[in-house]
Amino acid sequence: MNEPDLDLRVIRYFVCVAELEGFGRAAAELHVSQPSLSRQIRGLERELGRRLFDRVPAGARLTPAGAAFLPHARGLLRSARTAIAAAAGQPEGLTVGYSPGLDIAPVVRELRVRCPEAEIRTTYLGWRRPAEPLLAAEVDAVVARLPFEADGLDVDELYHEPRVVAMHRGHPLADRLYFTAEDIADLPRPNPPGLEEASRTFWGLGSATSASATAMAGLDDTWQRVSLGDIVAIVSPSHARLAGPDTVLIPLRGVPPARVVVAVRAGDRSPLVAQFRDCARAMTSQLADASRGTRS
CATH class of the missing domain: 1.10.10.10 (Winged helix-like DNA-binding domain superfamily/Winged helix DNA-binding domain)
Structure with a gap:
């Protein structure tokens, strides 16, 4: 055969x-x-x-x-x-993936100080499911927001982020002090490609696919449509770091926050992976501040 x-x-x-x-x-x-x-x-x-x-x-x-x-x-x-890496005799290195809006620079800088001989790289995951590049060994660790499929992973919770409603300041509802899920149930919202059901439900406020959801090609497309007033988006404040200056963030009440975590492959015994996890856990406040800090 x-x-x-x-x-x-x-x-x-x-x-x-x-x-x-x-x-x-x-x-x-x-x-x-x-x-x-x-x-x-x-x-x-x-x-x-x-x-x-x-x-x-x-x-x-x-x-x-x-x-x-x-x-x-x-x-x-x-x-x-x-x-390929073994044949090339490459030095030990670590690749860290991160989801939109999350700033991992404080931990990467600290790890480079601790391990100056190692090559520490970063890669942007966009809307990719965080477990997939980990399990495919494209990255060695990810910093991302739950929920996502975590079978085969070790996950450490770092900090929480509130969920907010992002909309153009000219939107008729932009003067509201806060929203509930019911307040925005019928407003057009983004429908990102490739999200797993749990994540789509979490950011869709209980509905995996809303009748008012609008298909998006990518994160930039979402912010463009928000800036045009076509849609509103349920995000965390760090998500909105790259939003336009006319985007306002309004608190969303009655929903649990997003949880930012570091995830690695279960059983990975790499000393660099262990060092990265230790750094991330020790620097949760710096990570949270960095992810929030570039947006006023």
């Missing part, structure tokens, strides 16, 4: 489509054309003898075979990166 000849580049394409739940979004992320991406995935499906995705109106959904293949695909990519 001939074993499938798996191309790591195509495996990476498969993982990207699975994570972003759509061929168009994945093609943009990978900087390839959508027809070319579709052909590559069809070739992988032929190689495996299984359909990996169902094409649906909202994008692409993993079939049972695709869902079973995904963790192993991530493992293949992780093993390849480990092998």
